[in-house]
Amino acid sequence: MTAKIIDGKAVAAEVRAEVAAVVAQRVEAGKSRPGLATVLVGENPASQVYVRMKQKACAEAGIESFGYNLPEDTSQEDLEKLVRELNADERVNGILVQLPLPKHLDEERVLAAISLDKDVDGFHPVNIGRLAQKGRKPQFIPCTPAGCMLLLRKNLDSLEGVNAVVLGRSNIVGMPVALLLVEANATVTICHSRTKNLPDVVRQADVLVAAVGRPEMVRGDWIKPGAVVIDVGVNRIDDPSAKNGTRLVGDVAYDEAVEVAGAITPVPGGVGPMTIAMLLQNTLKAAELSDKQ
Numbered sequence: 001m002t003a004k005i006i007d008g009k010a011v012a013a014e015v016r017a018e019v020a021a022v023v024a025q026r027v028e029a030g031k032s033r034p035g036l037a038t039v040l041v042g043e044n045p046a047s048q049v050y051v052r053m054k055q056k057a058c059a060e061a062g063i064e065s066f067g068y069n070l071p072e073d074t075s076q077e078d079l080e081k082l083v084r085e086l087n088a089d090e091r092v093n094g095i096l097v098q099l100p101l102p103k104h105l106d107e108e109r110v111l112a113a114i115s116l117d118k119d120v121d122g123f124h125p126v127n128i129g130r131l132a133q134k135g136r137k138p139q140f141i142p143c144t145p146a147g148c149m150l151l152l153r154k155n156l157d158s159l160e161g162v163n164a165v166v167l168g169r170s171n172i173v174g175m176p177v178a179l180l181l182v183e184a185n186a187t188v189t190i191c192h193s194r195t196k197n198l199p200d201v202v203r204q205a206d207v208l209v210a211a212v213g214r215p216e217m218v219r220g221d222w223i224k225p226g227a228v229v230i231d232v233g234v235n236r237i238d239d240p241s242a243k244n245g246t247r248l249v250g251d252v253a254y255d256e257a258v259e260v261a262g263a264i265t266p267v268p269g270g271v272g273p274m275t276i277a278m279l280l281q282n283t284l285k286a287a288e289l290s291d292k293q
């Protein structure tokens with residue numbers, strides 16, 4: 001039996017259409033049009049592509065976007081000054097500082113400068129801290145983890161008591177998705193490059209979230225038959241037979257895993273599109289928060 005393919009692109013399209021409808025209604029009712037500021041430092045080509053995709057998605061949802069491109073050698077002070085200006089800018093409901101930042105910049109200090117009410121990425125240390133505390137809710141949930149959870153909820157009746165294995169412990173995916181799974185009453189194992197007997201640990205997973213950034217690291221025989229596999233990896237690898245000589249693959253060897261899993265997200269077309277959809281949802285939420293102030 002082959003796995004059900006989880007169509008992230010389709011779920012993302014539903015979320016985006018819903019956001020667009022609510023935006024249209026609020027504008028019709030005389031409320032403000034939501035606005036997202038994107039801040040890109042330097043010229044990382046992948047980051048430029050992602051930022052453009054986010055701006056295009058905003059436009060389609062009726063969300064205004066304000067793009068700020070700063071030179072590679074921008075100082076900490078200048079970047080924080082821009083963030084403070086955006087905090088004060090009424091047209092801007094959400095602020096997204098594209099990561100990674102150039103090495104000379106202190107990422108945590110930049111993220112901490114973002115107003116909690118505009119932290120649509122959910123990366124402010126206070127929002128992460130709230131995520132890590134039982135019974136507390138962050139204002140915003142980080143977009144990729146939120147997208148993973150929505151795909152899981154749509155493909156499982158319940159996460160209650162299931163064995164969830166998260167492969168990877170990054171600030172932007174592994175750790176927050178593990179915290180969300182705990183909150184959903186899953187039994188969570190976080191594994192990483194130092195984990196002993198990694199394939200055996202992964203084989204216990206009813207739910208696997210792979211977010212290590214290692215192309216096709218998880219093999220088919222690591223997967224428990226019937227497991228739900230969420231592949232967060234977006235790795236570009238050389239492929240002479242592909243159009244531009246490269247191709248995107250996940251952290252999971254898809255062709256092998258699809259024969260064993262119960263359901264699996266493809267790459268592309270799985271978690272990636274969900275990240276953008278959740279960003280729009282968070283930006284709308286930020287605009288709704290600002291209505292009350």
Ligand SMILES: Nc1nc(=O)c2c([nH]1)NC[C@@H]1CN(c3ccc(C(=O)N[C@@H](CCC(=O)O)C(=O)O)cc3)C=[N+]21
Pocket residue numbers: 049050053096097098099100121143144234248267268269270271272273274275276
């Ligand atoms: N502050 C910040 N917030 C982010 O949300 C953020 C970030 N920094 N830095 C980089 C990562 C990466 N990321 C992706 C978004 C969309 C796709 C996506 O839509 N991917 C398509 C394929 C796109 C392609 O062809 O390259 C897919 O998987 O189908 C992937 C990755 C957001 N990130």
